[in-house]
Amino acid sequence: MSTPTRKPLDRHELWSLLSEKSDFWTEVDVVQVTGSTNADLAKAAKHGAPEGTVLIAEEQSSGHGRLDRRWVSPARAGLTMSFVLRPTVPREQWATLTLLTAVALEESLRAVCGVNAKLKWPNDVLIDGRKVCGILAQVEDGAVIVGTGLNVSLTEEELPVPEATSLALAGASTLDRETIAAAFLSHVAAVYTTWNERGPASVIERWRRNSATLGRHVAVSFPNGRKISGRAVGIDNDGCLQVALDDGAVETIAAGDIVHLRPED
Incomplete structure (x- = not known):
């Protein structure tokens, strides 16, 4: 081009x-x-x-x-x-x-x-x-x-x-x-x-x-260095992302860096 x-x-x-x-x-x-x-x-x-x-x-x-x-x-x-x-x-x-x-x-x-x-x-x-x-x-x-x-x-x-x-x-x-x-x-x-x-x-x-995130497996890095991964299952009325963890718990995320994971990741 x-x-x-x-x-x-x-x-x-x-x-x-x-x-x-x-x-x-x-x-x-x-x-x-x-x-x-x-x-x-x-x-x-x-x-x-x-x-x-x-x-x-x-x-x-x-x-x-x-x-x-x-x-x-x-x-x-x-x-x-x-x-x-x-x-x-x-x-x-x-x-x-x-x-x-x-x-x-x-x-x-x-x-x-x-x-x-x-x-x-x-x-x-x-x-x-x-x-x-x-x-x-x-x-x-x-x-x-x-x-x-x-x-x-x-x-x-x-x-x-x-x-x-x-x-x-x-x-x-x-x-x-x-x-x-x-x-x-x-x-x-x-x-x-x-x-x-x-x-x-x-x-x-x-x-x-129009979300590319909901339904995806994601890795989340928090400002304090903590990291989690799970499936993005929702977004609440304040715009926070909800992630279902492997143990069944759902974590609400107000701020964090998100990476979309491939199925094999």
Whole structure:
């Protein structure tokens, strides 16, 4: 696959497309390079940045995902963005915003790009078992900063790890980043509005329907170094994963690193 032509994001075109679909977003800024869009908006949130603020970077110099894993992508080859949300639901439900973002992206990619994605708990979007997008949410001064890194036009040679993929490699019907970003953000706004008004039940059910994790044997590594393995059997109303262990006990996991195991593992 040859390296595709990568035109810069047109902020005015993006804003025009987005404004036609949603009135939720208050500001969309596009920068050529920054350390981390999440870090930038975390600082902005401390100074009162309103809900609906969006920052997109053509390139990140020190982007990272969960567990401080580095997120790498060539300039203009993806959609690296963060946005500010200020939820009014109880704080214990905020963790489901990662699932909400994954659901909104999966549904947008199916509608706009014609690709079928699946969702890996807690924060990955997969195509054919390979990661096309990672999501990172953090709480900052009463706000939630949600960051996404979507691989759009990366070639096989440009993938950061063999387990990754891109929309181009998946045969997406469009790689137009303004179109994809506008569809995704407008859908996030619609799903988030319902989530804020009625709680996370609808999001969790939609996540369940498109899960790549439920029913799979998984290995779980906890932040304290503990490890378990078992079958992922459910997800509760707070977005926690439920894993059935070999002894029949079911463990509820709020935070951990998940590896999908093959039957022989």
